[in-house]
Amino acid sequence: MSYSNTDGIMIGLEIHVQLNRLKTKMFCGCSTQYHSSPPNTHVCPVCLGLPGALPVINQKAVESAMKVGLALNCEIVEQTQFHRKNYYYPDLPKGYQVSQFDYPIVSNGKVAIEGEDGELVIRIRRAHMEEDPGKLIHMGSIDKSKGTLIDYNRSGMALLEIVTEPDIRSPKEARRFLDKLRNILEYLDVFDSDLEGAMRVDANISLQGGDRTEIKNISSHKGAERALLYEIMRQKNLLRRGEIVTMETRHFDEARGVTTSMRSKEEEHDYRYFPEPDLVPLRVKDRTEKLLQELPELPDAKKERLISQYSISDMHAKALVSNLKIANFYEEVASEVNPKVAATWIADVLKGELNYRDLTIDACKVEDIVQLVTMIMENKITDRSAVEVIRTLLDSGGNCMEIVEKKGLVKVEDNVVEQAVDDVLGENKNAINDYLNGKEQSLNFLVGQVMKKTRGRADPMIVRDIIANRIK
Amino acid sequence: MITEEDVERISWLARIEIDSSKSKEYAEQLNSILDYFQQLEELDTSDIEPTYHVDDLVNVLRSDDIKPSFTQEEALENCENKKDGYFKVPGIM
Structure with a gap:
């Protein structure tokens, strides 16, 4: 199958990633753990922009940025420095944002994703370090604002802005890229x-024959897909009517699922970048070797290893590695029981049940799943009961053995099933006749009766076979 | 060449209100300053590395260790307009 991209869709993304695993901010020693703190309690002269305060670069922030670059197959720059990006908005206490301009810390990378028609390589143009602005809270409605409140706890948090080339050809590919990127960043720790605001996305999009627009304020991967779908439809309609798509910045309204014009190109800011005199240049390329050695196994490599080490399917391996914690959980389980059966139950069943409940794998214990898989392997419980055990574990807690015993889920012996079939066939002559006269559903009814007598502990497929054999 | 329109745009970017009757005068002043600096263009700098910093230092870094922050009272001490622990500014959108 090949994807023709008849509309000539070109999408490029800019992703702001907050390096929130650092202990301190980008240029000062204020703690990054502000997410549930009162406003303006994680601030100091540097991140409040007080006169005379001097920023100093967080070494670990630089190394984190370089690690991300290496994981995205980027080149590390020989020498770089920070610039001041000037604009006046009260979320920036200094009147400028410290950012990078002509020499980003890393550039020219690439990431492979599953595209519309097989593997698609998305080129990474650059990734640069900068500081996060503070958070504004508008009082009253937007048009009748009574004032704006500012919390500078977020101000000065280390951000990495990752910019792709416009290699993405559909909203679905955009979402897959974002999922992949998040996955890699989580592996890198x-x-x-x-955390709120950990990853924010802007999207540039153009269609054949039109100019490019930029969509701001996208806060989720699903939001990115929806915003792009809407914007493609809007641009297509304009072009079909012979109108022009103008270069502009548009705002994504998450609640309404539409994009609205924010400002045209003429109103764009002129940021008047100039080198930040308070910070000296960085020459850190010589740390590359050390950082490469520190890089963990990344999702693609882990997927290949799981496939070869445990002989599991590509599909299962992909589902497992898409979440590092689940992949680690799987490996712990797989070290004790049949890895293929474990993969089926964790990737196909457990992951879905967790998603449905909005839970993480932390809600589950390795030993419970080991016991469960063991019982399935020893044919002690049916698949149906095993699903019930997982649901009960997640909903009410407890442990696997307890649940199996308390709910009486231990699979009944074959002779008990035979006995139940005898009883049901003896009690339901009409249903047997109906079935023999061609009424297929009657068989389901009979199976149901046997399941009832065995309180759901028999394997319905086997019961079905036994009954069908007995009355044909 | 700085035009009167440039002056008005720059003042908007800098959020400085200027009397539009003075735009012409400011444009002339800015142009004369730029003309003066134009003399620097006479130097041949084609073989010279750009100076990003006057010091010869590189890699001034700190370790990722937490230092005490201000208390909320200290942070807001010099602020006239505040509310519930926030800085307060006129409505913006």
Whole structure:
């Protein structure tokens, strides 16, 4: 199958990643653990922009940025420095944001994703370090604002802005890229995606025959897909009517699922970048070897290893590595029981049940799943009962053995099934006749009766075979 | 060449209100300053590395260790307009 991209869609993404695994901010020693703290309690002269305060670069932030670059197959720059990006908005106490301009710390990388028609390589143009602005809270409605409140706890948090080339050809590919990127960043342990504002996305999009627009304010991967779908439809409609798509910045309204015009190109800011005189240049390329050695096994490599080490399917391996904690959980389980059966139960069943409940794998204990898989392997419980055990574990806690005993899920012996079939066939002559006269559903009814007598502990497929054999 | 429109745009970017009757005068002043600096263009700098910093230092870094922050009272001490622990500014959007 090949993807023709008849509309000539070109999408490029800019992703702001907060390096929130660091202990301190980008240029000062304020703690990054502000997420549940009162406003303006994680601030100091540097991140409040007080006169005379001097920023000093967090070494670990630089190394984290380089690690991300290496994981995205980028080149590390020989020499770089920070610039001041000037604009006046009260989320920036200094009147400028310290960012990078002509020499980003890393550039020219690439990431392979599963595209519309097989593997697609997305080129990474650059990734640069900068500081996060503070958080604004508007009082009253937007048009009748009574004032704006500012919390500078976020101000000065280390950000990495990752910019792709416009190699993405559909909203679905954009989402897959974002998922892959988040996955890699989690493996690198540079950020926690669960924290508010950990990853923010801007998207540039153009269609054949039109100019490019930039969509701001996208806060989730699903939001990115929706915003792009809407924007493609809007641009297509304009082009079909012979109108022009103008270069502009648009705002994504998450609640309504639409993009609205924010400002045209003429109103764009002129940021008047100039080198930050308070910070000296960085020459850190010589740390590359050391950082390469520190890089953990990344998702693609882990997937290949799981496939060869445990002989599991590509599909299962992919599902497992898409979440590092689940992959680690799987390996612990697989060290004690049949790895293929474990993969089926963790990737196909457990992961789905966790997602459905919005839970992480932390809600589950390795020993419970080991016991469960063992019982399935020893044919002590049916697949149906095993699913029930997982659901009960997640909903009410407890441990695997307890649940099996308490709910009476131990599979009944074959002679008990035979006995139940005898009883049911003796009690339901009409249903047997109906079935023999061609009424297929009657068989389901009979199976149901046997399941009832065995309180669901018989294997329905086997019961079905036994009954069908007995009355044909 | 700085035009009157440039002056107005720059003042908007810098959020400095200027009297538009003075735009012409400011444009002339800015142009004369730029003309003066134009003399630097006479130097041939084609073989010279750009100076990003006047010091010869590189890699001034600190370790990722937490230092005490201000208390909320200290942070807001010099601020006239505040509310519930926040800095307060006129409505912006």
